[in-house]
Amino acid sequence: xLTITTDSKGLISDHTKKSxxxxxxxGKVIPGGVTAHIKHIAPHPLVMEKAKGSKIYDVDCNExxxxxxxxxxxxxxxxxxxxxxxxxxxxxxxGTTIFGTPHKLEITMAEKLIDLYPSIDMVRYTNxxxxxxxxxxxxxxxxxxxTKLAKFEGHYHGGYDQVLLSVNPDxxxxxxxxxxxxxxxxxxxxxxxxxxxxxxxxNDLENAERILRKHAGEISGLxxxxxxxxxxxxxxxxxxxxxxxxxxxxxxLIFDEVKTGFRVGLGGAQEMFGIKPDLTALGxxxxxxxxxxxxxxxxxxxxxxxxxxSRDILTAGADNTNKKQSVFHSGTYNGHxxxxxxxxxxxxxxxxxxxxxxLFAKTNLLRKKLEAVYHQHGLTMQTVGAGSxxxxxxxxxxxxxxxDMEHHDxxxxxxxxxxxxxxxxxxxxxxxxxxxTVHSDEDIEQTVSAHDEAIRRVLNK
Numbered sequence: 001x002l003t004i005t006t007d008s009k010g011l012i013s014d015h016t017k018k019s020x021x022x023x024x025x026x027g028k029v030i031p032g033g034v035t036a037h038i039k040h041i042a043p044h045p046l047v048m049e050k051a052k053g054s055k056i057y058d059v060d061c062n063e064x065x066x067x068x069x070x071x072x073x074x075x076x077x078x079x080x081x082x083x084x085x086x087x088x089x090x091x092x093x094x095g096t097t098i099f100g101t102p103h104k105l106e107i108t109m110a111e112k113l114i115d116l117y118p119s120i121d122m123v124r125y126t127n128x129x130x131x132x133x134x135x136x137x138x139x140x141x142x143x144x145x146x147t148k149l150a151k152f153e154g155h156y157h158g159g160y161d162q163v164l165l166s167v168n169p170d171x172x173x174x175x176x177x178x179x180x181x182x183x184x185x186x187x188x189x190x191x192x193x194x195x196x197x198x199x200x201x202x203n204d205l206e207n208a209e210r211i212l213r214k215h216a217g218e219i220s221g222l223x224x225x226x227x228x229x230x231x232x233x234x235x236x237x238x239x240x241x242x243x244x245x246x247x248x249x250x251x252x253l254i255f256d257e258v259k260t261g262f263r264v265g266l267g268g269a270q271e272m273f274g275i276k277p278d279l280t281a282l283g284x285x286x287x288x289x290x291x292x293x294x295x296x297x298x299x300x301x302x303x304x305x306x307x308x309x310s311r312d313i314l315t316a317g318a319d320n321t322n323k324k325q326s327v328f329h330s331g332t333y334n335g336h337x338x339x340x341x342x343x344x345x346x347x348x349x350x351x352x353x354x355x356x357x358x359l360f361a362k363t364n365l366l367r368k369k370l371e372a373v374y375h376q377h378g379l380t381m382q383t384v385g386a387g388s389x390x391x392x393x394x395x396x397x398x399x400x401x402x403x404d405m406e407h408h409d410x411x412x413x414x415x416x417x418x419x420x421x422x423x424x425x426x427x428x429x430x431x432x433x434x435x436x437t438v439h440s441d442e443d444i445e446q447t448v449s450a451h452d453e454a455i456r457r458v459l460n461k
Contacts, residue, residue: 018059019047051078064426067433073284077438086345105340119276120296125335129258129283130158132293136279140221140252142327150198150222153180154402178207203400205241221252226269230259231391258283264387288342363435369448391432419454
C-alpha cells in the first residue's frame with residue numbers, strides 16, 4: 001500500500017520512485033513520456049508491471065485495486081482464465097494469429113451481436129472504437145448525401161479531426177448553453193470541421209430539436225453517447241424525442257456505445273432505453289482486452305459498405321455512369337481472429353446466469369457505501385452512472401450534461417483521488433469507476449475504507 005505523502009521532488013509517493021525514473025527515461029524517446037494523452041497523470045504516471053483479477057501492480061511493487069480497468073475494457077478484470085484460454089485455443093487451433101482472409105469467427109461474432117442488439121442487422125469490424133465512429137459517420141454521409149454532422153457538447157467519439165470538438169471546451173469560448181459552439185480540442189484541426197459540425201446541448205430536447213430542424217437539410221447524421229462520458233445518462237424523454245426527430249428529418253442516428261456496450265446491459269444503452277438507432281459503434285469490452293471496434297446497424301445503411309465489384313482495380317474502366325460509389329472500408333486487422341476469440345469468450349462469461357445482475361448489484365453496493373462515507377464527513381456527493389460504471393460528483397445539483405459539471409468541486413475530488421492512489425485504489429484522478437465481475441466484497445470494503453481515510457487526510461491538511 002502507498003502510505004507516504006508527496007515529496008519535494010513532486011513524486012506521488014516515495015514508494016513510486018521507479019515510476020518517476022521510467023517516466024523521465026520515456027520522455028527522452030517518447031514525446032511527453034506517454035503514448036497517449038489519457039495515460040498521463042501529473043506529476044508522473046504510475047508505470048504498471050503486472051496484473052491479475054481486480055488487482056494491478058506497478059514497477060515499485062505497489063498493489064492497487066483497479067477501477068480504471070483499461071478505461072472499462074476489462075469487464076472481467078485482468079487475465080480472466082476463460083478469456084485467456086480462448087485466446088490460446090485460437091492460436092493453437094488455427095496455427096496463426098491472423099489469416100488476412102475471411103474466417104469463421106467473423107460470422108460467429110456478427111451473429112452474436114445481431115442477437116444481442118435488436119437495432120443491428122449487419123456488422124463490420126474495425127480496430128478501435130475511434131475507427132468505428134469514423135466509419136459510422138462516413139456511412140451516414142454516403143447514405144444521405146449530406147456533409148454536415150451533428151454532435152453533442154461534452155461527448156467524445158475519438159481523437160480525429162471530425163469529432164474532436166467541444167469535448168471539454170472552455171465555456172468562455174463555447175457560446176450559450178442553448179446553442180453551443182464548436183470548439184477545437186487540439187491544434188491542427190482544420191476550420192472545415194468547425195464550420196461543418198452542428199453542436200447540440202445534451203439532455204435539452206427543446207433546444208436540440210430547434211437546432212436540428214434549422215439545419216435539417218444539411219445534417220447527414222447525429223452521433224451521441226447515450227451515456228455521456230460513460231456516466232451521465234440521457235433522460236428517457238430526451239432520447240426518445242431525439243429518435244423521433246431524427247426519423248422525421250431523415251437524419252441518421254448513431255449511438256456511440258464504445259463505453260456503454262455490454263457495461264449497462266448485454267444489449268448496451270439502447271437496450272436500457274428501448275431505442276433503436278440506425279447505426280451503432282462498439283469497442284472496448286467487445287475485444288476482451290484487445291484493440292477492437294465494430295459498426296452495426298440496419299441493412300439499408302450497412303450495405304453501403306459492401307464491396308462494389310464493378311470498381312475493383314481489375315475492372316477499372318468499366319462503365320460506372322450513374323452508379324453510386326460504395327463506402328470504402330478496409331483494414332488489415334479488421335476482424336482479427338485472436339481479438340474475436342477473446343471477445344466471444346468475454347460475452348460468454350457475461351451470458352452466464354446472474355452474471356450481469358451480480359455485476360450491477362456489486363456496483364450499486366459500492367455506490368451506496370461511498371455516498372454514505374462522504375455524507376458522514378459532511379461532504380456533498382453523489383454517484384452518477386448506469387450499469388457497471390459511475391463517477392463521483394461533489395455537488396447536489398442534478399447532472400444532465402457537460403455544463404452541469406462546472407458546479408462539481410473538482411479540486412477536492414482531485415485531492416481525494418491522489419490520496420486514494422497512495423492507499424492502493426487505482427483509477428486515473430477525476431475518471432469514472434468501472435466495475436468488473438471479479439471485484440470481491442473484500443475489494444469493496446477496502447475501497448470504502450480507503451475513501452474514508454483519504455477524505456480524513458484531505459480535510460485535515
